[in-house]
Amino acid sequence: MNDFSDVKDTFSDLVSNRRMPHAVLIEGGTQEKRQNAAKFLAMYAVCSSDTRPCGVCKNCIKAKNMGHSDIYTPKLSGKTNIISVEAVRELIKDASIIPNDADTKVFILYDTDKCMPEISQNAFLKILEEPPQSTLFILTAESKKKMLSTILSRVQVFTLKNEKAFDEQASTLALEIVEGILSLNEHKLLLATAKLNNRVVFKDTLNVVSEYLRQGLSQSVGNNLQSDTAKAIAKKLTRQRIIGLIELSSKAIIRADRNVNMALLTTWLCGEYRRISWQR
Ligand SMILES: [Zn+2]
CATH class of the missing domain: 1.20.272 (Zinc Finger, Delta Prime; domain 3)
Structure with missing residues (x-):
């Protein structure tokens, strides 16, 4: 299992300030690195220990195996694997329900620059404008440049280093x-x-x-x-x-x-x- 050593540094400020934003966008690096970084943040958000993410608590272990009931990834639809407006609406509905086991509910949206057409991004904007308590939205993209500026103004961007x-x-x-x-x-x-x-x-x-x-x-x-x-x-x-x-x-x-x-x-x-x- 990965120890996240290659992505940890990116979030060191966030971890030391212990202030979790409502929405983050992880860009740069490789696709694998971005996924790894998203997992790390999700684990950080749901961990029930004082030193987060501890990697050993029930929440961390479930998060690591992507089997945590408070961590969601929207379904992709169609031949082109997109996050449809319907999927976004579903997600918005889900986000208003309080988490099950953890203190925070996490939504991971991978490859948003490729999977989220403008119409879906616009629908998603609604929840970024008024994020419910105890939610974290994690978006990943190869480059933030491909995202709507209205989205970018409401997320904290983390750039992974490429080689x-x-x-x-x-x-x-x-x-x-x-x-x-x-x-x-x-x-x-x-x-x-x-x-x-x-x-x-x-x-x-x-x-x-x-x-x-x-x-x-x-x-x-x-x-x-x-x-x-x-x-x-x-x-x-x-x-x-x-x-x-x-x-x-x-x-x-x-x-x-x-x-x-x-x-x-x-x-x-x-x-x-x-x-x-x-x-x-
Ligand atoms: Zn933990």
Whole structure:
């Protein structure tokens, strides 16, 4: 069973504020990720424990298996699998009835950009304008751009990261780390490495850091790379130190694969980066 680790981060603000909106739209990512995210939120909404979603209470387990009596997904109809206006009306009727087991009644509408024609979206608008107490509507869509603006103004949008955005995150973070290594201010590196709190981000980022360092090494042996980062590395660090940093990055990636504590690993990494770059 999925542990939701790939979608949890998206909702961290919501979970820490403990304020559940009446309606959310989950967009971006893959279809599988969106479904997973919707399940996570549904579980969060019905969980009866203090730390939600606990994953072990009766409500959570039923939600995980999509067998919870307070979690609904409207029937799709026709050859094109749409959520018809009739299905929306049915849903509106259902929403006015109080939940059975949980405190919240959850409605999940998958792929609304494809399954909900404008006429259904307009019918659905009615309930978003005056949502009944204790209901949560979860909509998923590949992109929010395909939804009516009137719907969008009444839902809280959560965007899942796609793989490309993930690469961008790794590059941005890698640059911060390189700047931290080159900076006299130790705090900068500490802040940057603290963001490596997840194994995948850690490894992806360090691979990019290594790439920057290799470019720096290439620059320092006389190849002019025209890259500001490579130039800065070559200017501030000796070849010996750059090689040491590349080796350290590889070592850290191997360590991340073993089940070590990430906080300890990043602290160690930060200290070692500083030692190799600056120790006399
Ligand atoms: Zn629970």
